[in-house]
Amino acid sequence: MDMTRQQTLKQQVTLLELVDRVLNKGVVLSGDITLSVANVDLVYVGLRVLLSSVATLEEQREQISATGAAR
Amino acid sequence: MIHLYGVVEELEELPAVAGVDLGSLERHRVEGIELVVSRTPIERNEVTQEAVMSHANVVEELMARSCAVLPARFGSAFVDEQELADAVRAKASELTRGLKLVRGCVEFGLRAVDGKDAAESASREPSGRDYMRARLAEEKARRRLADEVHEPLVRLSRASTRFAGASPDLLHAAYLVPGQEVAVFREEVHRLETAHPDLMIVCTGPWPPYSFADSRESPA
Numbered sequence: 617m618d619m620t621r622q623q624t625l626k627q628q629v630t631l632l633e634l635v636d637r638v639l640n641k642g643v644v645l646s647g648d649i650t651l652s653v654a655n656v657d658l659v660y661v662g663l664r665v666l667l668s669s670v671a672t673l674e675e676q677r678e679q680i681s682a683t684g685a686a687r
Numbered sequence: 688m689i690h691l692y693g694v695v696e697e698l699e700e701l702p703a704v705a706g707v708d709l710g711s712l713e714r715h716r717v718e719g720i721e722l723v724v725s726r727t728p729i730e731r732n733e734v735t736q737e738a739v740m741s742h743a744n745v746v747e748e749l750m751a752r753s754c755a756v757l758p759a760r761f762g763s764a765f766v767d768e769q770e771l772a773d774a775v776r777a778k779a780s781e782l783t784r785g786l787k788l789v790r791g792c793v794e795f796g797l798r799a800v801d802g803k804d805a806a807e808s809a810s811r812e813p814s815g816r817d818y819m820r821a822r823l824a825e826e827k828a829r830r831r832l833a834d835e836v837h838e839p840l841v842r843l844s845r846a847s848t849r850f851a852g853a854s855p856d857l858l859h860a861a862y863l864v865p866g867q868e869v870a871v872f873r874e875e876v877h878r879l880e881t882a883h884p885d886l887m888i889v890c891t892g893p894w895p896p897y898s899f900a901d902s903r904e905s906p907a
Contacts, residue, residue, distance in 0.1 A: 626889055633796045633891045638739050638746075641897035642760035643785065645691065645774040 691763040696755040702748030793893035861898035
């Protein structure tokens with residue numbers, strides 16, 4: 617349940633970290649890299665949504681430990 | 688167009704995978720610098736998930752077969768061999784330095800999110816100077832916490848970089864970790880997770896050294 621959700625989140629973070637690396641990091645030899653910006657923006661919207669869900673998950677985890685359910 | 692995947696050192700053999708747009712991989716050598724490219728019939732400047740994945744896949748395969756790889760940013764495309772050769776020549780010394788830096792290393796990414804943040808700042812009454820003072824103190828505490836996570840990992844890395852930007856992350860960073868330190872690095876991340884139960888720490892990798900491939904973003 618909680619562990620599998622966390623696993624899913626980690627997979628999503630991994631995918632976004634990958635896309636971020638391929639599009640924004642790495643060596644640039646030619647001065648001009650032209651990418652269609654709309655798609656890049658989509659990646660970032662995705663990332664923001666994802667991170668807010670990470671924060672939500674964290675809140676839930678805290679609530680669980682507050683009620684003494686964790687370990 | 689010629690699509691560039693990266694600069695490699697001592698590549699054993701080309702991996703048997705297709706490149707972007709199913710192009711076949713080719714090796715090129717310009718003044719002792721070895722490159723892996725493929726040809727695309729069109730100017731590939733549209734980002735599709737498929738193309739990004741193909742690029743990433745080729746770079747991963749190159750990592751497994753060479754002693755150093757400088758991954759190219761997606762979208763590094765050249766009209767012909769001449770343009771590619773000119774671009775490589777113009778950056779030859781930086782590329783050689785870059786290869787030396789990343790040799791024998793992999794990259795790890797780290798994001799740390801503070802779960803308490805959102806709730807705490809929302810409940811605070813905005814009241815002038817006290818509010819500002821409280822915010823400053825809060826910001827200072829956040830920075831100290833970020834350093835507490837970052838610094839032990841820096842000590843295990845050959846290079847590291849912190850990404851600035853408008854994100855809710857307490858810390859967003861990348862670490863260039865020598866192969867023999869990977870296990871110790873992972874243990875350290877685990878220790879940090881235990882030491883900071885309030886933080887959601889997500890460590891990803893090992894990655895090819897994308898974040899350390901371009902010398903313009905000088906790693907600190």
